Amino acid sequence: MNRINLDAQSSTPPAPEVIEAMRPYLSGNFASAAAAHYSGKQVRKAIERAREQIAAAISASDVEEIIFTGSGTEANNLAIKGILTARKPFGNHVLSTPLDHPSVWFSIQSMISQGFEHGVWEVDAVGRLPGIECLGENLRQDTILASVPVSTPELGIVQPIHAISEWLEREGVALMLDATTAGGWTPLDVATLKPSLMSLSPHRFHGPKGVGILYKRRGVSLVPLMHGGNQEFGLRAGTENVASIVGAGKAFELMSGILDERIENACKLQSFLLREIKSKIPSTGIIGPAPGKDRLSNQLNIVFEGVEGEALMLMTNVRGLDCHTGISCVNRHMESNRIPKATGLPDDLFRSSLLLSWHEEHTKADLYGAVEIIAACVGKLREMSPLWNNLQCGRMPSRLSLLPEIVQSSQRLLS
Template sequence: MNTPIYLDHAASTPTDPRVLERMLPIFTGRFGNPSSIHAFGRDAQAALTEARDKTAAFFGVRSRQLIFTSGGTESDNLAILGMGAAKEYRGHVITTQIEHHAVLHACQRLEQLGTAVTYLPVDHTGRVSAEAVREAIRPDTYLITIMYGNNEVGTLQPIAEIGAIAREMGIPFHCDAVQALGTEEIKPEELSVDMMSFSGHKIGGPKGIGALYCSEKMKLVPQLYGGLQERGKRAGTENLPGIVGFAAALEFALADLPEKRRKLENIRSRMLEELSNLLPAETVIINGNTDYRLPHILNVSFPGVSSESLLMNLDLGGVAASSGSACTSGSLELSHVLKAMQLPEAVLHSAVRFSFAESTTEEEIIRAAEICATSVRRIRKE
């Protein structure tokens, strides 16, 4: 029996064994509460400080500007709802129609509480215009929140340009960088970003750990109440094994980004080449931006084939792929990202996302493409 092929790394990655090796001593030997004053607590606090310093160094920020959270969703919520609470939910927020639901649903909550929200459209490649952001700014705009790279189609947004506009206008700028982390060089301060969200399980780290970079200029109202951990911004005993694992995952994931990107580009290109060789070119349609994109995501439509049917066939053939965000893949609803891109109905209903890792082999790509092409022909009854 053939080994299953995992092509859904944008949803979650396997934990790097080297990361697990760093985490295990924390579970078994440095298990104290970092807030305790005895030797066990001090030892845990030392491990926490070391991991925080390492993590901050990767992003080129100061250690005190990092808030450890349970993941990308909490980081997004803390930034958006924390800023909203600081403004007593009065004013205006700008976002886009293709954000992750962690951002969109947080913005919808702001609307329920009295904030006005503008959801900017994107072009047919999933990219927002920086000038559209400028034009949407109002005198009472208190936050701009736009993702770095889209998790469904991989399109990169003009973050530096938007950051420059936000800085010029004196408006705080939050960026969800969860999907871009691990393939892009990310320095929040160089991008004029005031808050940036990250998650560990997208880069070979454990699930349940993330971080929010937060400039000291930002006045966030905590969304969890309890102790004074994380400089009073996020109550609760720190997930020390997860934090150490996150720092280790960053170390390994960012070790040689140019080489990693080259490998991922080659894997993506090979998958597309194989699909194009096995199926008529006009029946394999790439979704997303061809120039500004993440290297590990390939979103492709097969008109005449429903996404649900194809994913079921792929799964039966031992290939794990996705129709988009893992947070909504159990739903039959069409992708809000693809709808925002205003794609033709046949393209919209037949999209599948393949996402890769450096460890993805050529053999896996060839076999996955063959299984996909066979499934497409079967469903089309060719």
């Protein structure tokens, strides 16, 4: 069976060029970058070359603004805990959103015991942050940090970062951007966005696992989480994962040359998927904003009314489709209702959905095959569903009407 993997928001396959760039550092070039001998210096040059590639790809002004960590989660922890600890003399209030990745949310929560206070901005039904005048209502004199996710997997929303960044800069508040799910799929130019900190996960855009990136603007102070050696400018002690760092640099280099084309192709697949679902599966809707500039181009979270999403995922998995009902690194029981509660949408819409995401190696044939599998499984599950029977008989109203108007326009295309 040739499996179809539509779980690119969890991870993507390393590009062939990435694998080739990594290969020497998994065999012959095994020296420690901290060593003073010739082999160690060659490995150090490879790390610094990767730092240059990443800095160029995101328009960083200095290669020393690029910090290597072990994952996007570690990058978020270092960013949040590091800057709050460093800035504690200047205030104790941090703002974020209910859409935070757990590594951001729980990093902030862990600092409450150290005297910090956590304010949370509200979002609308598609996950969009409100206008600046509303955001400003939560700002305090002692606010020292605002953390914003560039995108949120369950909703696909891409936040209006430019406006938020300009406002926070005027207010003198540091901005942390969690771009771990947006990197590689939306432009991230730090010279324009002007964050104090930004985290990235290369494995979500054809780089390797085992490495995360933290952009730290020049002049921003962090207190390290780990102590030992002086690696990463004293911010991340420990022997570097050289192969993954080199692979990350290559993934960023590849991305910077084809990002516009990658986004355009992903948008075409997104439109194709919507059309196919429209023609084969009735009573469906999408969670989050309609496709366009406010949504990631490589994913859709689709509600299949009258069907339990987890059952649908398991059945499609048996038939050769890998997809998801949430974020892969999050336990399904942990904070499971935070995003539905924030958007005001009922839990059952999220529990009836599949999160489908694709990467640049996918084709229309892959998505067509996925829809065929999903349509067959939805039909089978609906045959056994009392809920679907009640909906068909009019004994209960459709929950799709609860989706916001911007989504209903696409939902009507799908029904």
